[in-house]
Amino acid sequence: MAKYMVLFQTGPVQEFIQTARKTQDFWSGSFLLSFLNAKAIRAFGESDIIFPNTKSSKICEAAGIPFPWKGRLDPNSYVPSIPNRFFAVTTDHPKERLEKAANAVTDTWQEIAGQVRDEIERHLKNAPGKNGNTISKLFEKLEKNNVTSFRILDSDQWDEQIRNRAFETLYVWREYDAEKEEYIRAYQETEALMGARKSGRFFEALGDQKGYACSLCGLRMAINPRACKERSDLRDWWENAMRGKKRFPNRFRKGEHLCAVCAVKRLAPFFVFKTPKRMDVPSTSTMSAISFQRDIQPLTGRIDERQLFQFQTAIRDFRRKAVSSARRIKEPRGGRLPPFFRPFPRKWLLQIDGDWFFDSFYEHHERRIPTKEAYQAWKNLEKLCVREHKLRPPSKYFALLTADGDSMGEILSELRTQDAHRQLSNLLADFSVKKVRKVLEQERPGYILYWGGDEGVAILPLEDLFNALTDLRKLWHDEVEAELAELGVRKATLSAGVVIAHHQYPLRSAIRELYKTVEEAKETKFSGQSKDAWAVRILRRSGAPVLARSHWEYEEGFQPLVLLNAFQEVYRDGWLSPAWLSDLEAEKKAMADPPPQWGSKYEKEKWCEDAGEIFKHEADRLLRRHADVGKDTVKKERLQYLVDGIQQLNTVVSSFSHHNFQRHSDLCAIMDLANYVAKGGGR
Template identity: 25%
Template sequence: MTSYLYVLSIGPVQDFIAAARRTRDLWFGSNLLSEISKAAAKKIDEEGGHLIFPNLEKEKLVTSSYPDSSNVANIILAELNLPNGKDPADLNEQAKAAAQGEWEKYAKGAKILAKNLSEGFVDENIWNEQINDVLEFYSAWVPMPQKKEDYQKARKRLMGLLAGRKSTRNFLQAKGHAFIPKSSLDGARESVILKDDELPKELALKMRLQAGEQLCAVGLTKRLGGKRADEMAEGEKTVLEAFPSVVRVAMDPWIRGVKQSGDETMMVLDNIKRICKSNGNIASGTGEHYPDFPFDGQVLHLSRITSMIKAYEEVHNRKKGWNVYLSEPDIKDLAAIRNLVLRLQKKGDEKSKEKFFGLGEPERYYAILVADGDRMGKVISTRETPEEHRFFSARLARFAEIARKVVEKHNGCMVYSGGDDVLAFLPLDTCLYAARRLHYAFGTLLSNFQDDNGKSPTLSVGIAIGHSMEPLEDLLKFGRDAEKAAKAGKSIIDERDGLAVHLYPRSGTPIKIREKWRPKGKAGLDERLLAWAEMHCNDELPDSAAYDMHELAEDYKEWDVSSEEKKKERRDLIDAYTKQLFKFAEMHCIDDLPDDVSRENAVRDVRELAEYCYKNWGVSSEEKKKELEHLIAADAARLLKRKKSSSKSKEDLKKDKIERLLMGVDSYETVSRLANEIILARRLANTMRQAKGNTYAKSQILEEAS
């Protein structure tokens, strides 16, 4: 028996995950890459390999089309125990064949569905070329050392070989096709769609193709995939596994608010739900997510309903996208939904025969959460045996399971959770709670693992907040930028273990805030944002507070006490000013004095002012620096306390909150950050208000009942 340490990397990540226009593209691509990697890992396990990463129970290695099955990373590390004379290259080829086979089963399933709905929809020649040239495999192996202490050296050498193998990639000659449009997802491959302008209604509505959108084999599989070919019956028209849209994620607080507002508002929403359930054309589903309203949220936006009706009126132009395939009954259903939505969102008048509830328009902003473990490489390098790595891998698998539950508990949708990587969509009112819970779970599970400096792994979390109508690929980039910012710091001491929250308004400059995680109850960034948001909800902060705070920061911008150059510049200005005052005083150049003020008293006052300025306006001493810090903090507190509450108890409570939240606010930078926090918190407060429902609806019901 001969032992080897073996690694296999499967890609491309860009094609399967990053290239996405719809949430289903992103989710299914992530899930598909995980299932492909799982098939390879299962084959290695069956053929004499002992898996290290991932370390899952055998039943969890079974590939599954179930959307919430366990995710695994696309890098597999294993110990191979092979009979003497057997080449590890043979097992490597078997693992690659298993991965390729899994990919082809899903791709064939998507093509069969398209064929059943529209014969000749897919270009067979281009399809076959692309199917065989999608997956990328990079592998390496080294002899397994006999001594345990040599295991880490072997692993480092193995990963070095893998890096070298990736840098010597095999490139096949490109097979371009003239006059064939490229895929709209990434522009890398030609489209396999032959007749996008003559789609049958069912296929057009299933694919939700936008005007002019093109898909390659990978894109089509992500859009229509869900079942493997060997799971499909002859002529089956598969019901696609649904995934919530970003519009539905964003409006979840509003829907929860409808539920909180009483039985009558929920009855109206149930009527909308019944229409959507009976007519699958006007709103795609959300799968097992969001049972209160398991449909795409666009039918709850009046502007989107108007857009769909308008598309029907322009039915002569088939290039307008999937909306033009709606029928007259579909439009009647949309009109009925529009009337119901109006009742929920608008306030009625005395002439209204139906009850209106005034819940307002649903939220349009949502959060993308991207999390990644810190110091993972260093911790892995300190493990000295395969058994230690397997135990570490099992803990990561456990975290992935917990992460999925945390996101779902906070009304979010998990896109990918494998090892220390997390990608999820969340409503604004729950994203910070989910982030802290994930950070705590990760730190707790891995607290017994340390690097050479005795530090355990931590989780850096980036949250990007953006509008649901912005391109998904942009928000994904923003989410990854936030995750990178969470890991970065102003110094070595400050880096990693961070939380970054970035807000991207539709107009204006993005707001980016980052801070290291603090223990619960220590007024960390997440707790401060939630506290400011709560104060907004309780009307304890004026709406203009954030912008007033920005103006306050600008007032102190030049009061820089940290730079010697600034200190000298300010001292020179003070010297010039005081000398001028002395000159005016000596020359008695004071005109237009009031009748009751003598020239002698005025001169004396000017001289005293000049002497005070000269003695006390210096900024070079630590004492003056502390005085400046105190002035900034006092000004910030004064500004926030300016709006009075209705009761003394509330005023006292607000004062305590403000004093706790203003800790550390003592410079231009910290005041600017505080202003940004309050602006960001106001966005969170909008969703928090919506989630509580509307007292207008409840009071109207109580009034009629009385």
């Protein structure tokens, strides 16, 4: 019997997801894309789907619920875990079913946008209108004159933005005879068809955009009433109508004016999907300071009753005054914490946004007076925690992590049977929906913004970076790589990219750097092997970004991340001074990389070998010189481990690309990374 192989894809992914000013924007874009593809899968028919596995997907179940969502849904219904494509094998001709899936994406998107628009206009009826009248009075006047189709927002502008180039659906199919044709070859040709379809797609130009650009995406014009002719009118309308009178509390920042697509991304989770407040996404500021909140929890169990009362009073006072000040300056009153904190007693949790932990927030000229009491309460709590109980102050930096399976397209093309393909789909679904969440959200206070199949994005506290990367790679090896090896396919490796950024660094720029970093991880080479690596880019507030990268593991089980975590611990324990790195840098001339224009290849190689030997001896000497171990046997053993580890690191880095002429730069970047993480960033 003839069968049909089908590939369906919804996009554009990068443009829709990466246009984000807040972590909530990134999550919302990921969720909407996952939800729309879940709708397409349901419209096509789940029984024939090979990838992704939808049987245990709560978002696929929720895709059958009419809008707006009501009641308490399973929290996993809000988890963006469905990739933007699906693969199916069916016995009937798929054309009509594919058209039905494509229509489901378009119709659902327009339904979501329509409900958001209705909610916006409902909330705006009491907004200030022209000559001091409210818009509701204008509605009353129009109703008396039997005008029932009046819209506050420019209808032509809204409809054109929502319908034109917001989403596109691509699909291909080919006939497949299981008795005469190999499954693997048929799949490869189906993928080739999709590649050809992408190359031949037609990009319809956006219509004439009149007005002022969206402050978030910059691609479309900001929505506004027809009466806004000047930029000052647009800003005044957004400030007074969209931000005023608690209409959309804390959903728009001062100075923002968004297009229809970005406004739907921002408001759909609350108006259409009714996301509970506990599902709000922690901000970059909250995630930067989250280790401080975690350190508070065990402290409450090791202080006496008098100190406990003093501590609880300080927390309650800070929380109360911060909420009161937030109300005055129209800032969010609460800050959502990652799922890690759900088991902890609420009385010890500072459920306020991370901005309130940083002095710079209070120094802004518009906040200095209204937040004076909150600032004093924060300084009292900080003194109690940092000076008296020796907790580390809140970090101002966070880590944004992405991981991506290496050469997954080629691995899929090596699966020889439909059952093997389905088994891979099951493995990836279990990995992304259950296992990754345990590592990143239950064992540490991270937050997953998106994770579907072999790729995802999460935000983490800086302190947990090395252990999180190590655990994630081990999880992939145990749950996916080892299982796929039994199917007879090539080694399925994983690469990860990380950016470390200040909590005020533009998120959109950080995301752009993040995807660039994971590609650089995949370019890491050692002894002819590429990919299967990690890369970390430090986005300093001043100075050029610094990139550190390495493979996960080398011969004899050497793992650079484990070494970096050991350095992080001893730096924080205080018995090894990071000054040894400064002294090493002072001897740079003897160990630095050869100038690009200097000498022949042989001379450069000889230079690198000599410099490597000098580094070996100097690193040993300086580490022992700057370590305060005394007669402590444990510290002596730990120091010897660090010395041996540095020598192994020197060996493997020197072998990057056979002869690495940037050996010294790579070594310094990797070693500086541990110090940077240990001190909580640039502070």
